Amino acid sequence: MGKRNYGLDLLKIYACFCVVALHAFGTGNYILDYTGIFVKDNILSNIFYYSATCSIPIFFMVNGFLILRKKNLNYNYVLKKIMNIVFIVFLWTGLYSIVDLIVKSGKFSFFYFFFGSFVQKGPFYHFWFLGALCVLLLLAPMLSYLLNRKTFLFILLLIIFIAFSIIISIYSEVRQYPIQSNINQTFRLWTWLLYYLFGGLIAKYEMEINEFIKNKKLKLMIFNITLFTGVLVVVGALLNVRIINNAYAEYNYDNILVIIASVLIFIFCVSSINYSNKQITILQYISPVIMGVYIMHPFVIKIFRIFIRSSNDWNNIVIYILTVLTTIIISRLIIRIPYIKKIISL
Known part of the structure; x- marks a missing residue:
């Protein structure tokens, strides 16, 4: 068995904490009125919100990295993974339906909660990611075959999705309207496949990438470029609020800056960081509860919003920190309980 790549743990933790940021800073920071969406003058909240843009792309890249590199990927494995996802969704929506x-409602709305969660409807709207993941898993054996045996075709397919995403992004700028909004987030497959394929490609050439960026000066250069690109992502997103009337980070995933930043962050974390024993201990403590944080955070944010109603910058920061800490603590308690721990384990 190969040495564990703690960079993947770091990426999962980073992406999950960023997803929490999207909902913590986004929930109180954006207001709907009859003219559309506009942004309050909460500059820190805006910066934190758009700094988290790469979270969803990185989640898809991590999954592509882990799944597509398997050389004998078959549908038995894929269906088991999908059934695990369905089981998690079934448990949580079932429990919520009973409560x-x-x-609350006096109605048993399980079927709406269960099926709706896969397409961003109902209280588990954030499970749309799991719905998209199920679709990608169904395609995974074919994609894995291309990656491992027809690499040129795999790269060509990736280039096609990159080109399509950039065209979508530019067309939205020209039309001054995010045209992705016409398609349910679960089914924006051109975007998710782009990042999924990138993850698989990085996995295939992981050793070569590691060898290439061994030089300390090159590592520093990649870090600086990544940081600079991340700043451009935030600035570009703030401009897009005015240009295409888009206040939501999800419509920026097709942007070339977000693509570059996500890929650079991913490569830097999996390929160039030497982790100390203390850092590994922290990663091992948090990584097993990431699914729990992801599942529970919207509900925890909602509870804290009851007590902290004002959505100024500092209140948003407090809610974010409390949400992260609370969900980690609850999840750590859950994973100590046999059988029950399966509700936050994929």
């Missing part, structure tokens, strides 16, 4: 029946 909703008894405490």
Whole structure:
């Protein structure tokens, strides 16, 4: 068995914490009125929100990295993964349906909660990611075959998705309207495949990439370029609020700056960081509960919003920190309980 790549743990933690940021800083920071969406003058919240843009692309890249590199990937494995996802969604929506029946609505809405969660509907709207992941898993054996046996075709397919995403992004700028908004987020497959394929390609050439960026000066240069590109992502997103009337980070995933930043962050984390024992201990402590943080964070944010109603910068920061800490603590308690821990384990 190969040596564990703690860079993947770091990426999962980073991406998950960024997803929490999207919802913590986005929830209180954007207001709907009859003229559309506009942004309050909460500059710190804006910066934190758009700094988290690369979270979803990185999640798809991590999954592509882990899945597509398997040389004998078959549908038995894929269906088991999909059934695990469905099981998690079934448990959480089932529990929520019972509580909703008894405490809130008096109606049993399980089927709406269960099926709706895969397409960004209902209280588990954030499970759209799991729905998209199921679709990608169905395509994974074919994509893995191309990566490992027809690499040229795999790269050509990746280039096609990159080109299509950039065209979508430019067309949105020209039309001054995010045209991705016409398609449910689960089914924006051109975008998710772009990042999924990038993850697989990096996995295939992981050793070569490691060898290439061994030089300390090159590592520093990549870090600086990554940081600079990240700043441009934030600036570009703030401009897009005015240019295409888009306040949501999800419509920037096709942007070339987001693509570059996501790929650079991914490569830097998996290929160029030497982790100390203390850092590895921290990663090993947090990594097993990432799924729990992801599942519970919207509900925890909602609870804290009851007590902290004002959405100024500092309140948003407090809510974010409290949400991260609370979900980690709860998840750490859950994984200590046999059988129950399966509700936050994929």
